[in-house]
Amino acid sequence: MRIGDLHTEAGGVINDVTIAYRRWGEFRGDPDGMNNLVLIEHALTGDTNVADWWCDLLGPGRALDTDAWCIVCTNVIGGCQGSTGPASEHPDGGRWGSRFPAISIRDQVTAEKQFLDALGVSRIHAVLGGSMGGARTLEWAMMYPDKVNAVCVIAVSARASAWQIGIQSAQISAIERDPAWQGGDFYDTGASPDAGLAAARRIAHLTYRGEQELDERFGAARQDGENPLGTFRDPAQRFAVESYLQYHGRKLVERFDAGSYVTLTEALNRHNIGRGRGGLNKALAACTVPTMIVGVDTDILYPYHQQEHLSRNVGELMGIARISSPVGHDAFLAEFRQMDRILRRFFVLSVLDEDAQEDDGYLI
Numbered sequence: 001m002r003i004g005d006l007h008t009e010a011g012g013v014i015n016d017v018t019i020a021y022r023r024w025g026e027f028r029g030d031p032d033g034m035n036n037l038v039l040i041e042h043a044l045t046g047d048t049n050v051a052d053w054w055c056d057l058l059g060p061g062r063a064l065d066t067d068a069w070c071i072v073c074t075n076v077i078g079g080c081q082g083s084t085g086p087a088s089e090h091p092d093g094g095r096w097g098s099r100f101p102a103i104s105i106r107d108q109v110t111a112e113k114q115f116l117d118a119l120g121v122s123r124i125h126a127v128l129g130g131s132m133g134g135a136r137t138l139e140w141a142m143m144y145p146d147k148v149n150a151v152c153v154i155a156v157s158a159r160a161s162a163w164q165i166g167i168q169s170a171q172i173s174a175i176e177r178d179p180a181w182q183g184g185d186f187y188d189t190g191a192s193p194d195a196g197l198a199a200a201r202r203i204a205h206l207t208y209r210g211e212q213e214l215d216e217r218f219g220a221a222r223q224d225g226e227n228p229l230g231t232f233r234d235p236a237q238r239f240a241v242e243s244y245l246q247y248h249g250r251k252l253v254e255r256f257d258a259g260s261y262v263t264l265t266e267a268l269n270r271h272n273i274g275r276g277r278g279g280l281n282k283a284l285a286a287c288t289v290p291t292m293i294v295g296v297d298t299d300i301l302y303p304y305h306q307q308e309h310l311s312r313n314v315g316e317l318m319g320i321a322r323i324s325s326p327v328g329h330d331a332f333l334a335e336f337r338q339m340d341r342i343l344r345r346f347f348v349l350s351v352l353d354e355d356a357q358e359d360d361g362y363l364i
Helices: 105-119 130-142 161-174 179-184 196-207 213-215 240-256 258-269 279-283 302-315 337-357
Strands: 001-008 013-019 023-024 037-041 068-075 124-130 149-154 291-296 317-323
Touching: 001 105, 001 130, 023 213, 068 105, 105 130, 105 258, 124 130, 124 337, 130 149, 130 258, 149 337, 161 196, 161 258, 179 196, 179 258, 196 240, 213 240, 279 302, 291 302, 291 337, 302 317, 317 337
Parallel strands: 037 068, 037 124, 124 149, 149 291, 291 317
Antiparallel strands: 001 013, 023 068
């Protein structure tokens, strides 16, 4: 869907933006008041196909009940799964490439708000998402508190930490140091920074999974038929965990664009809900949207203490839930039974809160 031009927080302009989306379930209610629309926010390299990455949670009678809710998931601005991003055609010809402005999490939410405006919907029941999707969810509550009834913020922090910026900048550097990157203008050159993107993914994947899980699965074992303990180092002779990480690097190269990876990772580096709002705690305290916070006890990338910080300071705390798992950050995509209970509880509380607001005359 075309949503017009997007003016970024930092002063850039992205012309004639397209936002791709998918929908499950039928819309019911008032587009400007109480309705059943739920916006799902995908993670960094995710896409609109919630039925794929949250397959056990979406469908009739499931936590994301498509008989009860109209579920919508957009592809983020700057992405590469149908929405306008660096690989898209530029209005002046060629690809956007290096001409694509840097974007923030707030810009991503602004694009989604323009998308909903284009649909003719001015209010939604709930927003929920994890990781980068959690950052977008949190910004929805900060930017448009009068447009959403409740939010569920999963596995993210109030701002990017030095650790997160550092590890994410290392991923960006891996791509930019690939000779095929060409300053971001590699499109239509016959080459792409696949090696850099695969290396970035290997770095990232180590932060997505738990140390305990990786060690239990691989330890110091060698890859079958290979010997990494020879007289000289040989990159063809690998430990098992090296083969695993290389596999995930190759899989990302097959489905994702390096320009989008740099753009979206930079957006995560810019994540800071306190910017321009008097600091983190003041901003959180001013949040009037009922907020469920979810974290993972073994998360290396967004440690659980960051979700505890959110819960202690957010103005309208609906509750906090902890996923217990050796998987690490990706547990919100893997621990379906725990996520099922959490999301069911979230929707029960969100409906109770909506009913209370209606009784108080808050909703029209």
